[in-house]
Amino acid sequence: MAEPDKLSVGTEHQPQPGGIAARAMAARVERAYLAGLNPEQRLAVETLHGPVLVLAGAGTGKTRVLTTRIAHILSLGQARPAEILAVTFTNKAAREMKERVSVMVGETVEGMPWLGTFHAIGVKILRRHAEMVGLKPDFTILDTDDQIRLLKQLLEADNIDEKRWPARILAGLIDGWKNRGLTPDKVPAGEAASFAAGRGAQLYAAYQERLKVLNAVDFGDLLMECIKLFRERGEVLGQYQQRFKFVLVDEYQDTNVAQYLWLRLLGQQGGNICCVGDDDQSIYGWRGAEVDNILRFEHDFPGAKIVRLERNYRSTGHILAAASHLIAHNEGRLGKTLRTDEVPGEKVTVTGVWDSEEEARAVGEEIEELQREGHALNEIAILVRASFQMREFEDRFVTLGLPYRVIGGPRFYERAEIRDALAYLRLVNSPADDLAFERIINVPKRGLGDATLQCLHDHARARRIPLFEAARIIVETEELKAKPRTALRDLLATLTRWSAQLAALPHTEIAEMVLDESGYTEMWQRDRSADAAGRLENLKELIRSMEEFENLQGFLEHIALVMERDQGEDVDAVSIMTLHSAKGLEFDTVFLPGWEEGLFPHQRALDEQGRAGLEEERRLAHVGLTRARRRAKIFFATTRRIRGTWSSTAPSRFLDELPVAHVEVTESKGGFAGMGGYGGYGPSRFDDATAFGSNYTTPGWQRAQSRRDRRNDGFDEAADADAAAPRQRGRADRSAAARGREARQGGAFRSPLTIEGELVAKSTGTVSPFGRGDRVFHQKFGYGEVTFVDGNKLTILFDKAGEKRVVDSFVQRA
DNA sequence: TGATGCTGCGTTTTT
């Protein structure tokens, strides 16, 4: 094995690195990065040759091993950065790895061109050899929405009843086939028959053909077309096999069949492939991940070494014991025993509550208590099984004025406004982009509806020309009525004008011009719904992100894969997310609500996947618990409203699978009694209120910060940034002890009101600046009317969201 | 083209 004896190893492969001094330095650097590793990690890092599977339990330093391994390869001179293929699933993971490697290796090493997501690397390869698979190098990448629209057209053309056979189901099937590496001719007959009376595979084939005509690929194709390329063009495959001296794979348990095939093709030759994963964290079976890939590793890569990382550096003893004991109930696993040197710490708590409302209240209470003890909200997370559970928490936190952020939801580039904007830009860049053309032809509304589009389609199809070309012709005829004809002519002229400017102006300016002159920005400016402001902000963000690219072309080539919305972690707030999106994260305190049969494990997982489903749910529970560093708090409700009707629920079987010695069953602090239930807390909290002085760590200050940041979107931040300093805290004029908490909240919230500028003076008083009948705007609920004022708490009847009680600093005048 | 009413559905999500 390559012990730190790099001289002998190095001289073989490496171009002479320099004199003795350089080597001495390299040796010192190397010692530094290897020093902190435990023996297993070190083994995983230093076993460079041959296939290696690193079974890395939660919190055992998986990313560290991967990044150190790269650093090691580089510093031994075994490969140059461009000769290492390192794949991840998410852009985030790729980014983090890049950062950590560059920190370790030093800034002198140029970036690693082949470190990225499966898809990003797939695109890169595909663009180089596009012609070989029937594409042009500037092919577009379709998102799910485009995909479905395309399939809709195919179904229509085939006279298939779209209600019986929805396009999105077909899209799902095709995705699934691609995940499994199946081309249309390889789809099992039974499955192909299941859609549209046996026409499934035929539609899949038609779809692929259509994609080629449009010079487009979907996400699945990024891998499928690569595989096809590698299989058909041995010389191309050979070229890459030779290039990649080392292959590293993150989250191997999440790979699907296509990814596996892709990896095997690329990694076979050199055989230096290192996969890191944890079968106990495989939670994406439902979207094609094959746990089998990891279970079969030794078989697939003969001579593989397996390294287990079992030392957990994240969680305290009780938490780790609970998680380990729980996951031991799974049968289909390779098996690991996590251990820690940490103190036992706090036991995992299990709290029964009456319903979801009480659950949210109890969690809110505990968070406020943690907050009072000085814990940062950033270190607290609520992990739910299904996103509908989030609402209750959001409602409660809005009422409390407790800052939170929801992680997940639609991705940045999936948002309508971003896709619209991109469609405009795509069209300016290449007028033949029919999907883009269709998308924006009537956005904003210009009176070009279905009839016009139909007409364009007919012409385009008949003459086999793009819609844009068809439009040019039609505008010169009498076919369309005067109004749409003029509108269409205008649109064409504008598009042409923009395209003409492409060479002359910087691409960001083009983008601004396009969004402005198309009336698109204006459309959202006029929109009065709650999220319009956010959409405009997203558009700005889009243009900002364009600056990183050289030109429009370059931007468009990458954007579909790289765009991510940043989550603003600079604000101190509780995170709310699903268990799935929590994978890979960690928090001091983790709340795990909703541990009830039917919800968690989810009924559907049980019904549809049987024991495999149950095991995946259990892995999800394991993921949830292992996110916690110091506190894991589980809740279950006795009653839950499911689809409108209340039903009583049984505690999750997972609760019975927790080890009694490491769990503490607690009473709900919210209390079953409902309204009066704050009993024990009122007075002490009230007293505490005065303790919240004006230092910068108080909840109030943090909320002011969060408030300020949230507004940081083109209103008037400069003026009020300073004014948002903590001004006045807890008010002592509330006599009811039970109200103490609210009073404190109110006081804490006073300061952000200065944002309104003219309210600086008033804002220090106890009376809300809002009155009955005021029209207000709220970030989440949109527009509404104040119906009742109680100090700083407003009851507002929202136009869309109904009646809510909200702390006044969360709203502004409409 | 917008508004209204009806039907159907209701877990998790990256690229």
Add this chain to the structure above:
DNA sequence: CGCAGCATCA
């Protein structure tokens, strides 16, 4: 029960 997506009507 509540919402989204669709169809139909004014």
